[in-house]
Amino acid sequence: MVAFDLDGTLLDSRKKIRSEVKIALNELQRTGVMLTLITGRSFAATLPFIEELDIMTPVGVVHGSFVRDKQGLEIAKRVIPKPGVRDALDIAEKSGCIPFIVGSDHDGELIICEEHKGHPVVETVLHAESDQVLFDEIRFIKCEDIDLASFGVYLVGMKDSVTEALTLCDSLPVQLFKSGLYPIHATGVSEEFENQSAVAMLSPVGADKAFALREIADCLGVGMETVAAFGDWHNDIPMLEAAGTAILMGNAPKGLYQKINHPNLLRTGPNDGSGIIEALRKLGVY
DSSP states (O other), X not given: OEEEOTBTXXXXXXXXXXXXXXHHHHHHHHTTOOEEEBOSSOHHHHHXXXXXXXXXXXXXXXXXXXXXXXXXXXXXXXXXXXXXXXXXXXXXXXXXXXXXXXXXXXXXXXXXXXXXXXXXXXXXXXXXXXXXXXXXXXXXXXXXXXXXXXEEEEEEEEHHHHHHHHHHHHTOSSOSSXXXXXXXXXXXXXXXXXXXXXXXXXXOTTOSHHHHHHHHHHHHTOOGGGOEEEEOSGGGHHXXXXXXXXXXXXXXXXXXXXXXXXXXXXXXXXXXXXXXXXHHHHXXXX
């Protein structure tokens, strides 16, 4: 089985699957190689690529928090419980960050506090979202009325504010989510915003792309040692380390290669070139 991240990996900078890559993946499936997608996108934003490649296996969405198949059958999921979401909102207020919540009832829904409508951070994120279409619905709700579980919460702000938010997360007496610091990287975002800002990604305990990959492999009866995984970003590291063979795209951020602990780690070309084709040939499957 071969697993692909989408943005920055399987998709080029135009958010398209290159024609030669599509031909190669169709040939792999014809010869019996299974394909899956594991992405930070919602299922709704992933479905067009599932259909384009005619993928019949389950896929992992929302950074691996939710595993489901094309027909809608839920395979596995992890969520931040309601009290954890309230903790995240409190931390956002104390640290001066703006929270963005991925609803768990409908994984294509992004929820933003109504009080933050028009905030520069919100406008920047909405502009980036309009370019990438990662969610199929955006709702504004009064912060005090938000009462739901979540596949993930993003706290976005200036780097100092995000660092403070992570410190507050670590000081919680009961950890209802795990937290990590990530740089801002999105289409349509200015270089100034990327340099000055960061995001704390709060995820369900036990959920990451490795969780999704293992659940999919187990569902299909595939040994993890036989899985090859392609990725390009920080959130791909767990998936890459869990797979039998890991392939890092040439467009990955500087220094990411050194962070991956894997005996079978390959580096290939960028997503805008022949990186995927080169790697498939190195693996001997195409």
